[in-house]
Amino acid sequence: MTRSLTTRRGILRGGATLAGAALATGAAGLLVPARAQGVAPTSSMRGGSNNYLPGAPVVERIGGGGFWMTGTVRRAGDGAPLKDIRIQIWAHTTEGHERDPHSHGATLTRADGTFRLEMPQIVPAFGQPHGHLAYDSRAFETVFLRPVMRSASDTSLSADFVLQPA
Amino acid sequence: MGRARAILLWAGFAAAVILPVAIAAASPLLAWRQPVYIAAGFAGIVALTVILAQPLLAAGRLPGLPAPRGRRIHRWTGAALVVLVLAHVGGLWLTSPPDVVDALLFTSPTPFSAWGVVAMWAILFAAILAALRRRLHLRPRVWRRAHLSLTLVIVIGSIVHAILVEGTMGTLSKWALCLLVLAATARAFADLRAWTLLRRRHG
Structure with missing residues (x-):
C-alpha cells in the first residue's frame, strides 16, 4: 500500500x-477582482530605507531650498486624505550626502492630505537622481519610498503614500 | 609606415584611456561628493580603461608589446584591476553602506548594480584562477575556456553596468570607451582563435 x-x-x-x-x-x-471599493496600500520600495535616520525634525525647509518634494498621503481602503501625517525626507543634494543629518527633514500633511517641503537640489548619487521618503509614526504601517527623478535637471519630485492602519 | 602606425595606435589607445577620465574629472557632480566617493567613482572608471587594455595585451595587439611581453604586463594589469574593483566597492561602501549591501545581495533597486556585482565576482574569480593555475595543474584548454568565459562575463557585465549608471562619466566618451572595449575583446578573441574552444576536443 x-x-x-x-x-x-x-x-x-x-x-x-x-x-x-x-x-x-x-x-x-x-x-x-481588484478590491474595487478599496484603495490598495503603498508598499515600501527596494532601498527606500537606506540611510534613514529616525526622528528627523519637522522643518520649514531643508537647507537653502530650491527643489520641491511633494506628494499626498491617503488612507488605504476609502482613500481619505490624511491630515497632520509626518513624512520624513532625505536625499543626496547639492548641500550634503544622504547620511548627513542636515540632509534630513520632516513635514506634516495639510487637511487635503498633501505635503510639500523645500530642500536643496537633488543630484545623482549611486547612479540615479533619487529621493527618500518615510512614514513611520506607528498609527499606520511603516512605508519607505525611493522615487527616481526622470531627469537630473528636474527641480521637483513627488511621491504618494496610501497607508494601512497598523 | 610601421612606425607611424605604431605611434597612431598608441596615440589612439592613450586617448581612449585619458579622455573618459579627463571628462569625468570635469563633471559638475564632483562638487557635491566627498573625497572617498570621488575616489571610488574614479577607481571604477580607471578599471574600465584597464578592461580595454587587457585583451589588447593578451593578444599582443599593442605595438612594441607582442604576446610574451604583453602577457606579462596583462598579469600585472589584471592584478591592478582587482585592486581597482576592491577600491571601487570599498569606497562606495564607506560612502553609503546600505546601498552597497543591497547591491552585493542583489536586492538593489538600481538595475546596474547586479551587472557590476556579477562582473566583480568574475574578475575576482579570474584572478584567483590565474594565481592558482600552476598549483591546480590546469590543462591549457581548460584554463583557456575558463579564462575566456570569465572575460566575456567581465566585459559584458562592466559595459552594461557603466552604461546604465548616471554618474560622472560623459555620455559620449562612456559609450565610445565601452564600444572600444567590445571591439578590443572581439579582436583578441579572433586573434586567439577563441571559437576553437567551442568545438569538441577531437571533433
Whole structure:
C-alpha cells in the first residue's frame, strides 16, 4: 500500500497533483477582482530605507531650498486624505550626502492630505537622481519610498503614500 | 609606415584611456561628493580603461608589446584591476553602506548594480584562477575556456553596468570607451582563435 507512493510514477503523480492545485489556486487568486471599493496600500520600495535616520525634525525647509518634494498621503481602503501625517525626507543634494543629518527633514500633511517641503537640489548619487521618503509614526504601517527623478535637471519630485492602519 | 602606425595606435589607445577620465574629472557632480566617493567613482572608471587594455595585451595587439611581453604586463594589469574593483566597492561602501549591501545581495533597486556585482565576482574569480593555475595543474584548454568565459562575463557585465549608471562619466566618451572595449575583446578573441574552444576536443 504505502509502497506505491514511493514508486517513481507515484511521486510524479503526486507532484502533478500538487502543481495542478498550485496552478488552480494561483489562477483563482488572479481572478479575484481588484478590491474595487478599496484603495490598495503603498508598499515600501527596494532601498527606500537606506540611510534613514529616525526622528528627523519637522522643518520649514531643508537647507537653502530650491527643489520641491511633494506628494499626498491617503488612507488605504476609502482613500481619505490624511491630515497632520509626518513624512520624513532625505536625499543626496547639492548641500550634503544622504547620511548627513542636515540632509534630513520632516513635514506634516495639510487637511487635503498633501505635503510639500523645500530642500536643496537633488543630484545623482549611486547612479540615479533619487529621493527618500518615510512614514513611520506607528498609527499606520511603516512605508519607505525611493522615487527616481526622470531627469537630473528636474527641480521637483513627488511621491504618494496610501497607508494601512497598523 | 610601421612606425607611424605604431605611434597612431598608441596615440589612439592613450586617448581612449585619458579622455573618459579627463571628462569625468570635469563633471559638475564632483562638487557635491566627498573625497572617498570621488575616489571610488574614479577607481571604477580607471578599471574600465584597464578592461580595454587587457585583451589588447593578451593578444599582443599593442605595438612594441607582442604576446610574451604583453602577457606579462596583462598579469600585472589584471592584478591592478582587482585592486581597482576592491577600491571601487570599498569606497562606495564607506560612502553609503546600505546601498552597497543591497547591491552585493542583489536586492538593489538600481538595475546596474547586479551587472557590476556579477562582473566583480568574475574578475575576482579570474584572478584567483590565474594565481592558482600552476598549483591546480590546469590543462591549457581548460584554463583557456575558463579564462575566456570569465572575460566575456567581465566585459559584458562592466559595459552594461557603466552604461546604465548616471554618474560622472560623459555620455559620449562612456559609450565610445565601452564600444572600444567590445571591439578590443572581439579582436583578441579572433586573434586567439577563441571559437576553437567551442568545438569538441577531437571533433
